[in-house]
Amino acid sequence: MPKVAPEVEVNVLFPQSATDAEDDDARLRDRLVFGDETALADLHERFSSLVYTIAARVTRDGAAAEDVTQEVFLAVWQHPLAFEPAKGSLRGWLAMMAHRRAVDLVRKEEAHRRRSLEGRLFAEAISRGDPVGDQVSDADAARRLNAALKELPERLSRAITLAYLEGHTYREVATVLGVPEGTAKSQLREGLRRLAAALHDARDGERK
Amino acid sequence: MISHDTLTELIAAWALDACPPEETELVEAHLDTCDTCAHEARELREAAADLGGAHLSPPPGSLDRLLTAAPARRRPATPAPAYATSYAAQIAALDLLLTDLPAADWHRTAAHGATAHRHAAPTHNTANQHHPTPGSPGEAAPRTPDQHHTAPGTPSRAAPRTPDQHHTAPGSPSQHRTAPGSRDQRAAGANGAGDRRGADAHDELTVHDLLAHLIAIDGLLADALGLPVEPPVEPGQRLTARTTAVVDFERQRPPEQTRQAWRAQADAICRALHEQPNDVTVRLGRPFSLVDALTARAYETWIHTEDIAATTGRPAVPPLPEHVHPMAAFAMRVLPRVVFRRIEPPHNRYVRLHLTGPGGGTWTVPLDPATVVPAVTKPSASITVDVIEFCRLAGDRRDPAHIAAAIEGDAKLARDFLAAVPAMAPVP
Numbered sequence: 001m002p003k004v005a006p007e008v009e010v011n012v013l014f015p016q017s018a019t020d021a022e023d024d025d026a027r028l029r030d031r032l033v034f035g036d037e038t039a040l041a042d043l044h045e046r047f048s049s050l051v052y053t054i055a056a057r058v059t060r061d062g063a064a065a066e067d068v069t070q071e072v073f074l075a076v077w078q079h080p081l082a083f084e085p086a087k088g089s090l091r092g093w094l095a096m097m098a099h100r101r102a103v104d105l106v107r108k109e110e111a112h113r114r115r116s117l118e119g120r121l122f123a124e125a126i127s128r129g130d131p132v133g134d135q136v137s138d139a140d141a142a143r144r145l146n147a148a149l150k151e152l153p154e155r156l157s158r159a160i161t162l163a164y165l166e167g168h169t170y171r172e173v174a175t176v177l178g179v180p181e182g183t184a185k186s187q188l189r190e191g192l193r194r195l196a197a198a199l200h201d202a203r204d205g206e207r208k
Numbered sequence: 209m210i211s212h213d214t215l216t217e218l219i220a221a222w223a224l225d226a227c228p229p230e231e232t233e234l235v236e237a238h239l240d241t242c243d244t245c246a247h248e249a250r251e252l253r254e255a256a257a258d259l260g261g262a263h264l265s266p267p268p269g270s271l272d273r274l275l276t277a278a279p280a281r282r283r284p285a286t287p288a289p290a291y292a293t294s295y296a297a298q299i300a301a302l303d304l305l306l307t308d309l310p311a312a313d314w315h316r317t318a319a320h321g322a323t324a325h326r327h328a329a330p331t332h333n334t335a336n337q338h339h340p341t342p343g344s345p346g347e348a349a350p351r352t353p354d355q356h357h358t359a360p361g362t363p364s365r366a367a368p369r370t371p372d373q374h375h376t377a378p379g380s381p382s383q384h385r386t387a388p389g390s391r392d393q394r395a396a397g398a399n400g401a402g403d404r405r406g407a408d409a410h411d412e413l414t415v416h417d418l419l420a421h422l423i424a425i426d427g428l429l430a431d432a433l434g435l436p437v438e439p440p441v442e443p444g445q446r447l448t449a450r451t452t453a454v455v456d457f458e459r460q461r462p463p464e465q466t467r468q469a470w471r472a473q474a475d476a477i478c479r480a481l482h483e484q485p486n487d488v489t490v491r492l493g494r495p496f497s498l499v500d501a502l503t504a505r506a507y508e509t510w511i512h513t514e515d516i517a518a519t520t521g522r523p524a525v526p527p528l529p530e531h532v533h534p535m536a537a538f539a540m541r542v543l544p545r546v547v548f549r550r551i552e553p554p555h556n557r558y559v560r561l562h563l564t565g566p567g568g569g570t571w572t573v574p575l576d577p578a579t580v581v582p583a584v585t586k587p588s589a590s591i592t593v594d595v596i597e598f599c600r601l602a603g604d605r606r607d608p609a610h611i612a613a614a615i616e617g618d619a620k621l622a623r624d625f626l627a628a629v630p631a632m633a634p635v636p
Contacts, residue, residue, distance in 0.1 A: 027528075029525075030525050030528060031528065033300075033301050033304060033525050034285060034297035034298075034300055034301050034527075034528060034531070035282075035283070035284045035285030035296070035297060035299075035300025035301070035303075035304070036284070036285060036297070037275065037278065037279075037284045037285075040274065040275065040278055041271060041274075041275060044270070044271050044274055045271070048266050048270055048271070049263040049264065049265055049266065050257065050260070050263065051266075052264055052265070052266035052270070053260040053261070053262075053263045053264045054257075054259075054260040056260075056264050057259075057260045057261065062267065065266075066266055066267050066270060069266050069270060070270070070273060070274060070277065073274050073278075074274070074277060074278060074281050077278050077281055077282055078281045078282045080304075081304075081523045081525070087239075087246070087250065088249075088250040088253055088254070089254060091254070091257055092250070092253040092254045092256075092257045093253075095253075095256065095257030095260075096225070096253060096256075096257075099225050099256070100225050103225055148258065149259065149261075160224065160259070163221070163224045163225075163226035164224045164225070164226070164256060164259045165259065167225075168226065169221075169226050169227065169228055170221040170226045170227065171228065173226065182217075185217050185218065185220070185221055186217065188220045188221050188224060188226065189217065189219070189220035189221075191220075192220045192223060192224065192252050192255055192256065193220070193252070193255075195255040195256075195258070195259075196251045196252055196254065196255035199254065199255050199258060
């Protein structure tokens with residue numbers, strides 16, 4: 001082997017200094033692609049609370065929420081390239097996965113309940129297994145936990161709560177609220193846009 | 209046809225997972241094509257992620273349960289000594305790419321090797337006439353490396369897939385080069401389904417064959433480590449003959465079995481390294497230190513991963529910075545031998561390479577392999593190029609005439625140097 005002078009070797013290790021959030025997300029995703037189990041542990045450390053919380057709010061069942069949490073992280077481990085950093089943050093993507101799985105669970109349970117109990121127990125606590133605790137035992141309490149949501153006018157926060165925390169489609173939201181579907185859609189849009197704006201303000205505030 | 213306004217109204221509902229399935233699909237299809245809506249969708253998604261409110265903690269043991277369950281879902285990279293983590297990582301990534309690969313994709317053309325028939329030169333005549341010999345340098349006749357002096361392994365050239373991907377400069381040796389890792393790879397993969405036009409059937413290496421090629425060369429490493437290898441390595445066997453033997457062997461069994469055999473051998477290599485003294489010499493065409501051999505195998509595994517990703521339209525990511533760096537350093541050590549016979553004298557000159565991007569670095573490469581680079585050197589030319597792109601060039605997966613490089617100093621020397629770089633491919 002000929003000798004080649006190893007001069008200055010820059011950027012040898014991780015680009016820890018130059019990182020915006022998207023690079024961080026991409027780096028974590030790539031470590032998963034290369035089969036790095038410590039990346040999975042890092043992912044869990046960063047996001048398990050977010051994922052579990054969303055699952056718990058929606059299912060209102062601690063054991064079910066933990067099942068959802070496990071499934072979300074296992075799915076990322078199995079298919080890390082399903083996450084595309086250009087399309088949004090890892091946080092937003094994991095929240096979506098958690099929410100979709102939790103909603104699927106609730107919808108299945110509900111269908112099952114309707115079939116087997118003819119709706120008689122429908123009004124009873126949905127909670128099964130380990131309850132998550134008083135804080136999420138009903139939708140009102142869950143709603144109180146989100147200050148930004150509380151700031152919204154009742155008609156908007158009610159629509160969003162029905163959709164996101166109770167897992168209804170916008171059509172079901174319209175039925176529950178007794179409004180046209182178009183109105184339900186625009187309430188969800190207005191409400192969520194206001195929340196996004198509040199989030200922006202809060203983040204800008206943190207930066208200052 | 210659903211209108212843009214109708215879709216826009218659905219984005220918030222979509223972000224809340226409150227659309228019926230058929231509308232969810234419509235919205236997601238729209239987001240792929242409309243930047244304005246994609247931007248709004250991203251903002252609203254981020255807002256929705258906060259709707260859970262104050263964070264709760266998952267029950268104790270959540271992480272342990274996850275780490276216990278994960279390997280059954282997907283095998284992690286096999287633990288290996290530091291110098292082999294790049295290899296273990298490329299193996300894990302290729303295994304991910306090959307997981308659940310549809311049967312038809314296994315038979316896609318992934319690379320072009322040369323047949324023994326075409327390359328009847330004495331160095332190549334050991335191969336079976338009727339089978340591809342991906343260990344040989346393929347169609348790059350103008351840059352055919354002397355196999356005694358180049359790096360081992362010899363990845364064959366990437367396969368052409370769609371006519372519009374060809375650089376069509378007449379007579380250019382690069383006209384069959386695809387662009388692995390290119391942005392439009394997904395679309396190109398879709399268009400390239402079953403495209404086998406314009407190639408001699410004997411030249412084509414399917415995804416299955418390419419994996420067999422990797423097994424063949426990894427097998428030389430396994431053999432050097434004293435591991436059992438099937439089919440057995442014959443003493444003095446050339447790389448081309450070895451590949452042909454293994455391709456023939458693997459064609460007798462289903463691709464999934466080939467995948468398992470490939471992974472099992474790679475894992476066995478990683479495990480064996482924990483007990484090996486570092487001074488083992490591995491013959492991959494020529495003798496290599498164990499450390500260089502592992503880097504070479506990581507390098508070739510990556511290059512072929514991109515070949516397979518390109519032809520199957522599946523995504524792949526370039527190596528992590530800490531994994532690509534040793535590959536670039538390895539290329540720098542091999543290059544003097546390669547450029548020596550391709551660049552006109554005087555050879556007492558140096559070319560400095562600034563490889564940019566994470567994992568890059570700066571190297572000064574002599575044109576004469578016998579030279580020891582002095583501590584203070586004034587290079588005749590400097591070339592600045594992205595480290596990943598440079599490694600693809602050295603893997604003969606980029607056209608030196610078209611690579612984005614900034615040149616200072618002797619421009620002719622720099623261009624001759626770049627033109628010579630792909631001759632180290634077949635890279636390891």
